[in-house]
Amino acid sequence: MSSTTAKRVAVIGGGILGVSTAVHLLRQGASVTLLTEQGLASEATGRSLSWLNSAGERSTPYHQLRVAGVDRYRTLFAADPSREWLQFGGGLMWNTAGQGDVTEARHAYEQSIGYDSKLLAPDEIAAVTPGIDSGAVPEKAIFNPGEGWVSLPDLVNFLMEEFHGLGGHLVLNAGKASVMVDGGRATGVETAAGGTYPADAVLVACGAATPAVVKPLGVDIPNGSPVSMLVVTKPVEHDVTAVMNTPRAAVRPNPGNTFALDHDWYEEHITEHADGSFTIPDDVVQELADEASKLIAGNPELKPASWKIGYKPIPGDGEPVFGELGQVPGCFVAFTHSGATLGLIAGELLSGEILTGAKHPMLATFRPGRFS
Numbered sequence: 001m002s003s004t005t006a007k008r009v010a011v012i013g014g015g016i017l018g019v020s021t022a023v024h025l026l027r028q029g030a031s032v033t034l035l036t037e038q039g040l041a042s043e044a045t046g047r048s049l050s051w052l053n054s055a056g057e058r059s060t061p062y063h064q065l066r067v068a069g070v071d072r073y074r075t076l077f078a079a080d081p082s083r084e085w086l087q088f089g090g091g092l093m094w095n096t097a098g099q100g101d102v103t104e105a106r107h108a109y110e111q112s113i114g115y116d117s118k119l120l121a122p123d124e125i126a127a128v129t130p131g132i133d134s135g136a137v138p139e140k141a142i143f144n145p146g147e148g149w150v151s152l153p154d155l156v157n158f159l160m161e162e163f164h165g166l167g168g169h170l171v172l173n174a175g176k177a178s179v180m181v182d183g184g185r186a187t188g189v190e191t192a193a194g195g196t197y198p199a200d201a202v203l204v205a206c207g208a209a210t211p212a213v214v215k216p217l218g219v220d221i222p223n224g225s226p227v228s229m230l231v232v233t234k235p236v237e238h239d240v241t242a243v244m245n246t247p248r249a250a251v252r253p254n255p256g257n258t259f260a261l262d263h264d265w266y267e268e269h270i271t272e273h274a275d276g277s278f279t280i281p282d283d284v285v286q287e288l289a290d291e292a293s294k295l296i297a298g299n300p301e302l303k304p305a306s307w308k309i310g311y312k313p314i315p316g317d318g319e320p321v322f323g324e325l326g327q328v329p330g331c332f333v334a335f336t337h338s339g340a341t342l343g344l345i346a347g348e349l350l351s352g353e354i355l356t357g358a359k360h361p362m363l364a365t366f367r368p369g370r371f372s
């Protein structure tokens with residue numbers, strides 16, 4: 001075993017970024033301790049729409065990273081296409097009536113960068129993707145055949161089997177853990193109860209809490225994380241395979257013949273309480289389910305089974321934050337929007353940086369040092 005593969009790494013955060021990086025580290029022979037405040041997937045990873053995509057317009061490095069992210073999911077999918085929690089049924093989007101020119105401009109942009117994009121009249125949708133009520137589509141829609149979706153809690157369970165098989169050490173209910181520093185370098189992790197976990201390198205993958213966890217280290221990472229909600233419906237018969245992004249509801253199939261629903265129009269109805277919990281009126285949740293029902297062939301009645309509310313991790317400038325802190329060598333961060341799409345590729349690239357010190361060129365524009 002070489003000296004790099006003997007490295008001890010402590011990962012803080014049991015969401016997809018922490019779990020994925022931990023497993024990639026273990027695959028390369030590192031000794032890994034994964035600590036998380038409560039259970040696994042307790043925050044954004046447990047309530048994500050997790051549409052796998054790079055649709056629309058963004059910076060070229062971010063687009064390239066997302067395309068690589070989708071690629072890694074395709075590899076996982078190819079190993080067993082029967083998994084109910086990872087499917088590639090494409091993505092379908094449209095805008096409100098009167099915004100057909102916006103839809104056409106988006107399609108033209110996607111085509112210009114080689115992103116698979118088809119502009120469809122409502123009566124052409126059934127030929128490319130099943131189960132949609134085309135009557136809900138006011139003008140043209142875009143179908144992106146290369147897109148998919150994942151159920152992140154299932155992916156976390158899947159990766160954790162490998163984590164345990166490779167001898168990873170899991171610390172649940174660690175409370176708010178923090179990074180230990182000695183002589184300006186990260187030396188491990190300390191839990192709220194006083195437990196210490198010495199390590200050669202530490203990864204902070206705490207989702208929307210990442211800026212707060214690195215703040216005591218003198219590192220400022222702007223936080224733009226909004227509050228959002230994911231609703232999971234009761235089971236219903238349907239033929240939908242695509243993820244739908246529409247003016248009043250985002251909808252994806254979910255294991256067990258259920259749907260996962262998301263949007264942002266109801267954010268003003270969410271109340272944050274003094275203890276940090278969130279509530280929303282039941283009738284607003286039902287309204288989102290009713291909006292989703294209009295998009296599905298036969299307009300089945302959708303009944304919300306559960307809904308979860310909390311912060312959606314988004315760095316202040318919208319771009320991912322990946323890599324080692326210049327101020328604290330040995331301490332790495334992973335904080336990003338679209339963490340579902342990036343979950344596998346980010347774990348792969350970051351684990352390489354943590355173990356070898358070689359900086360991956362695809363992460364060059366996403367360094368935390370840009371805020372210094």
Ligand SMILES: Cc1cc2nc3c(=O)[nH]c(=O)nc-3n(C[C@H](O)[C@H](O)[C@H](O)COP(=O)(O)OP(=O)(O)OC[C@H]3O[C@@H](n4cnc5c(N)ncnc54)[C@H](O)[C@@H]3O)c2cc1C
Nearest residue numbers: 013015016017037043044045048049051177207338339341
């Ligand atoms: C409603 C919604 C829709 C989304 N839709 C999409 C989408 O369509 N496509 C896409 O690609 N992405 C999407 N995302 C984003 C994606 O789900 C997230 O980026 C991803 O799940 C974040 O994973 P994470 O590991 O960074 O953070 P999280 O899942 O939030 O995990 C962070 C973990 O760190 C723990 N933690 C925090 N602080 C501490 C501490 N001090 N000590 C110990 N543990 C700590 C938390 O308890 C938590 O377990 C969506 C997110 C939401 C909420």
